Every structure is written in C-alpha cells, then in structure tokens.
Amino acid sequence: MPGKRKKGEGTVRLRKDGRWEGRVVVGYDEAGKPKTKNVLAKTKKECVARLKELKSTCTVVRPVQVQTGMPFRDWLDFWYQNYSKPRLRPSTQLNYEYWIYQRLIPSLGEIPLNQLTQAELQQFFRQMKESGRKANVGQRGSDMADRSVRSCHAVCQMALDKAVEEKLIHANPAVGCKIPPLKGKEMKILTQEEIQRFLIQAKAEGMYELFLLELTTGMRRGELLALRWEDLDFATGKLRIDKQVCPVGGKLVISEPKTRAANRTVILPPAMVELLAEYKRGVFSELMFPSRIKPDQPIDPGYVRKRLQVILERAGCKRVRFHDLRHTFATLSLENGMDVKTLSTIIGHVSSATTLNTYTHITDEMRRKAALNIDQGIAKAEVQPEPERQATVEPEQQTFVPIELPRRRPGTGCVSQINEHLWEGRYSPVWPDGKKRPRNVYAYTREECEEKLKGLILEMKAEIAALRSGASTEYPDGVNPRKKAIAAYLREHPDVTNKARIARELHLNRSTVRRYYDEVRAEAQQQR
Template structure:
C-alpha cells in the first residue's frame, strides 16, 4: 500500500486517460477556500518532478488555511515564515524567533485569533515582566528587562496588524497595552585626558590603530571590522563604508548596512592616513583589521569588546561600551564646532533629527554657549571667570601597563643566559604545519626588535604562499638543530654535550634533544 503524502506536499494520482496528475495548494482566498495548481505527465516519476518544480516556482513555504478562528500560534508562525522572515537579517531573525516561539506562543498561542483580547495580552506582558526570563535566572533574576518586554510587544503588534489587514480580526488587541516605560541608557563618553591614557594603553596592547580610527570616525563596530584596504584611497583620504559584519550563532556574517544612510564615504585626516599607511606594512591581508590567528578572517567583535574593557581598566578610565566610543567622537565633534548635518552624514544617521535627538544634551550646551557669546558681544555683559587653580599637583605622564601575556601572533621571548635572549615565532603556514624561526640578542629590547623584523618577514612569506606568488616552504628544521649539526661537522670528534652547549651558548637540554637525531642522520648519510 502506498504511503500517504505529508501535508503540503501535494497529491499525485493516475487519471482515467492514463496520464498522471499532480496538484498542490498554493494559497487561500478571502473566504478561506484553497487555491490549487496542477501538472500533467506520462509517468509518475515525471509527475513528481514537475510537481516539485511547480512548488518551487510558486514559493510554497507552508500552505496554511488562513481563517479568523485559527489559533494565535498558527497565525504567528504563518506571519513570521511568510511575511516577516524573508526580509529580516539573520541576527534579527534570531530575535524574532525568540519572542515568537519562546514567549508569545507558549503564553497566548492556544487562544483563537478572533478571541484574543487586550486584557489577555496585558496579563501576558505583566507575567513576562515579572517571571518571563528563560536563561540566566539565578544570576539575573526571573523578570525580563523593560526593553525585552517592549520588543516582544512590537513583534506581537506587527503580526496582529497584518491580521487586521487580512480582515481576520477587526481591531488589534495589542494596541493600547500598558508597557514598561522606555528608559534611555545613560550616555558615557571619555574625557580628553581619558582618551589620551586609553590610546597610550591601546598602543601597548597592539590595538592602537583600530581604536584611534574609531575615535576619529565614530563608525559602528561591525563597519570598522569589515573594512578592507581597497576601501581606502590613500591619495585622497576617502574611506568607503558599505558593509558590516555581525556574529550569528558563532559565525561572522558579512552584509550590507541596515540603511542607505549607512552607505557613505568619509574623509580621514592626513595624519590618520599616514598612520594607516605605516600600519599596512605589517598587515598581510586584504582586511584592514584581520585576526592574528586567521588573517583571512576579521577580528571577532566579541574579542574587540573584551580587549576594550581590559584596556580601559589598565588605563584607569571609566567602563564604557564600544558604542560609547562612537558617542565620544560625536560629542567632541559637536563641542568643537561641527554642524549637526555634517556629523549626521559622517556617522551614518538616517536624518539630522536622529542626531539631534541622540545628542540633545550637547546641542543644549552649544545653544547656551551661543547665547552667552551673543550676550557678551551685543550687550557687553561682564562674565565672571573661574579663578585659576594653583594648588593642583602637576599632571604626570601616563605610563602604560605592560600586558602580562603576549598577544597572539607576536611570538615569544625568553632569557637563556644573563646576556642571551631568544625570540621565537611559530605561525601555522598554509600547509597546516607550524614552522618556527628564532632570533638571538644580548638584551630583551634588542631581541624584541629583531623578533618584530622576523615576524614581518615570515608574514610576507606566508602571504606570498597564500596568493600563489611563491611555492617554496621553509624546511621546518630548528635553527638550533642546524647550528648543532654544523658544529658537529666541523668538530666530528666532539661528543661532550656540555662543551657544545657552552660553545654555541645553548642550554644542555636542547643539545641533548637534538644530538642523537643528528648523529643518526650522519650515520645514514655515511
């Protein structure tokens, strides 16, 4: 007996004239009656293939008979899959799915759509506020944040607005629900002194160029990390911003910005262009800020967020978000006389009204200063100046805190003897293997400088191999082993490991590790 086809797959039958017919529901009319289309074929196999092609061409996602007495859960699912999901970005899809499938459907999903009332929704949002949290309950408490409740209500209202438009219900019960008040987050910005300390510490951490560019342009984090070198014209200083990255389920997604206003071109100051040109010499990637471990990928936004907090703490600055660096740029720009329209264009706001609403406190201060200037210029008013503070201690230069651990991709430095330092860099090459190289110096500072040069040389070789410009790999033999082998060739009768270690300024354990291997190779070579 043939198995029954699943709902939504359509039907296949043999007609009396010997042909096979396939039929599928492609929608429903206003009265709730199904709309179907059919295909004909000589064989069953051919009919099934034509039916699948018909479903694909009609974009049949999930045929559902839309009617006013359907359950709220069925309408929410149908609305999301057919109307909302196709136009949302992956990160936004995750948010919508959370509100719909984890909150709204479990809360009010079993109520018929045409019987859902405002009182039932009001009770649901109250419960959500008091005990709606699904994760991190022990750490953050059972209640949901005000912003989360408002976001869930917004999704619910959009779905029910569509139900009204489809004439499934007369009015939207979500309209008029009393919600937690919208509380704007306190805007935190860095002072001039904090910016100086922050950048000094960022330089010690190896992230100076990234954070300086942010404080110079006010870009969003995703826009900054998506930059490529071909986005910058070094001759004119024009920087094109037309993409951004964001994490979705542990993966980095590259996409266009949200709005047309976010696609923009800004001009960098000449000093910033010169700094980036010098910085590019040590970056062997098409990305402006690549990962040190995987140069073909951008830095993970989560890693940047963590490093920001570490740098702020070590620099003695207040704790701010990455987005507050954008606020810092905008605030300083307005305070230094930039007009709102220009600033709105630079930071990618849809309109100047958005910029004015966001930075009302700054524009109010500017208006007060303007009024004071007018009063001084026209009315000749006398303004008392603050007395100079002479008893303040003199400001001292900030000394950055050296990171306790070396950053990935910067090699390692170790002291072998009192006047002997070793630097080593062991990257993974395109063949999937680690090939190490070493440098030696009498002081740590000299060793660090030699190691920087070595890292640049090795990165250039790796970049050439990746691009196909070179096919020659290093032999992978340790420089120490080479030195020991050369010494044994020149002194074939020497067998004292201590003597070899003393002559080559190595520790005895290293000589011991390579000595037997080299002797076996010599014996095989005759």
C-alpha cells in the first residue's frame, strides 16, 4: 500500500480519462474555504514533478487555514508572509524573521492561538530579558538588551492585534505585559574644535568629502552612500535624496528611503558644491562615493563605520556613532538660529514633533534665551555683563597636525627612493580583464613625484572607466578584449569551428567572431 503524502504536499490521483491530476491548496478565502490549483500529466512521475513546480510558484509560501484554534506558530507565519512582509524593507524583514522564527515560535508556537494567555507571554519576555542573549555571552552576560525585548514584544503585539481584527480572539494578551521601559540614549555630539580636528584628519585619510557632506546635510548613512552624481545639480546646488543603501544578507541593496518624508531635496552651500565639483574629477563612477575595489558599487556602510572610529581616535575626539554626526548637524543648526520646521524638512523627519522630541535639550535652551530677550525688551531687566575672556590660546584651539598614516591608502600607488637624487612612483591597478598593468613616473624630489603620480592615477582611472563603460575597447597592450575572449575560448575548445556557436556562447556578434577568428587561428598555429 503506497504511503500517505505529507500535509501540504498536495494530492495525486488517476482520473477516469487515464490522465494523472495533481492538486494542492494554495490558500484560504475569508470564509476559511481552501483555494486549490491543479496540474495534469500523462504519467504519475511527470504529475508529481509538475505539482512540485506549481508549489514553488505559488505566492503564499505556507498555506494555512485561518481559524481560532490554529497553533500560534501558524498564525505568526501567516500574518508575517501575507500582511507584514510585503510592506517591509529588506533589512527590517530580517529583524522580523529573527523575532518570529528564532524566538516566538520555538517558545510559544505550539500553544493554540485562542488559548494564549498574558501570563505565558509575560513569562516568555521575562526569560528573554534574563537569559536571552546568545552571542557575546562571556563579554556582556546573558541579559538581553531592553531594546531587543521591546522589539520582539512589538512584533508579537502587532500579530495579535491583527488576530483581534480578524475576530480570531477577543482580546490581545500582549497588551499590558510588563516590558523594560524605553530609555533614551545620551546624545553625543562633536564640538567645534573636535569637528575641525576630525575634518583635518579625514582629509589626510582621503575621506574628507564624505564626512564634510554629512556634517553639512545631516543625511542618514545609507542615504549618503547611495548618492549619484545625477542627484546633484551643480548649477543650483540642489541635492536630491530618494534612495538608501542597506546591507542585507552580506550584500548591499539599494532601496527606498526610511520614510516618505525622507524623499527630499536639500540646497548645498556654494563652497560645498565647488568642493564636490573638484572631487568629481578624480571619481570615475556614477556613484558619488564608490568603493575603491568595485567602482560600480557603493562603499560598504560597515567600512565607513570602522574608518570613522579610526579617524576620531587619531584626531583626539570622543567616540561617537555615525548617526551622532547627524545629531551634530541638527544641534549646530538649531543653535545658529534655524527654525525647527526647516530642520525637520532638511533631515527628513516625518513631522516637526519628532525633531522637537529628539532635540529637547536644544529647544529648551532656545526657549530660555527667548524668555531672556523678552524680559530685556519688555521688563527692561538689567543684563549682567559676561566676564571678559582671556586672549590666551587654549591647547585644543592650536593648529592640529594630522597623524601620518603608517601605510598608504589603497588606490594611491606607492613612492620609493631609487637613489639620492631620484624617486619612483608606481600605480598597479587591476584592469577589467583581471590583469595588472603597472606604470611608473620619476622625479628628483618626493613632492614632485607625488604630484606626477596623482596625474598618472587620474589618467589610468579614466582609461579603466572608459573600458568598463564600453567607450573604449583597446587595452594598453593594444589587444581588443573581444579578441582575447575568442582566443581563450579556442584554446579550451580547439575543435570548435562553428562561428555562430562561438558567438552564442561568448555573447558576441557574429561579425565580431568572423573578424578575429582567422587571425586567432593563425596566431595559434605560429605559436605551435
């Protein structure tokens, strides 16, 4: 007797007309009745294969019959796949999937939805707080962060809210659970002196334009790294922000901004526009801040975070996050008289209330100054003169000298002294065909050699960019890359003489293959 098929695999039966039919449930309607799809085949084996292919193309990942007595795990999965996942950004999806499939389902998944109690949820969140940490237990202990517990509770509450809306349960047991209170982090910002030292050190390390633009606009890190040159109008200084970079599963994904208000346009100061115009001459990519290794991809956000901490340490500044640079911009803007509504629009907050709540300490000081001005103007209050400042220069106000790097930055070549009166500069980039073709410059002084090397690097980067874009096809060795591809193919397949097949497998035009085929064959015979 054949074994019974597992639940969810569908059914396979032999029809009266001799054909095999496969049927699978792909979802349920509002009344709880199943929705099915079927396939037909001449043999059972073929039917099973088609049924498997049908299941893989269904939009519902795991069909579940929605009912009050269903397990909590089935409702969580159904709610996430059909209600929550379609509206979430890729990075947020990873967080939701962790809380649902790694936390909630293993602990509470077997409990029926209509029997889940507040006491069971309260016990789960308490245990999660006390011993929920799985990574870095030795360094930080087993206690899970308050923010993580609150995030897991929020996901659970949203899923149960939908169950109440669908009338599967009468009340949400997650409402009323005691969870760790929300604690605001102390905001750290850089002072004027620290900003100066930070930018001087950033310039020495080749990241001046990136961090200066951040301190000028207060963009989020993902928004800054997703910028393209087409987003900036050099004539008007308008910079369009309509995308962001998100690391998802080890890859960088360009997605929509965090909120609808994040789609905005800011006006850059003329000095910043001129600086970016000069910076663009050495960037041969559509991206404003491309990776040095892969110019068609943006800089990895993790790399920017690491470089920030290194530059802060070398500049003698306090340790801050990248997001604190955004706070620094907002704080300095408010202190210099910018109104809250304008600032909210520039930094992409949904409403001015968000800006007011975030920068309460600044607005309180502004209100205090306003009250003092009113008191002086209306009540004619006497103002106590401030003590005169000494004219001595403090140590932090002295000219900061950047720390010399122990090694040269990637992409800047190398300089070496050949003898007492001769210096050599060398740049060895990897060309699009995977080979290194170094070039050298020579000078009588190190300073002159550095200048010549900068010009050589710009020249070679322009050639490499032209090859990548297709504007040029000739490499420095004078050999066309298409000819190289044909020669490499014929070395591996010497018996192939069909030019159409070569063109098809190499994705080339037939005319290109006919142009180089005989020449490549002749050169191969000469080498033999």
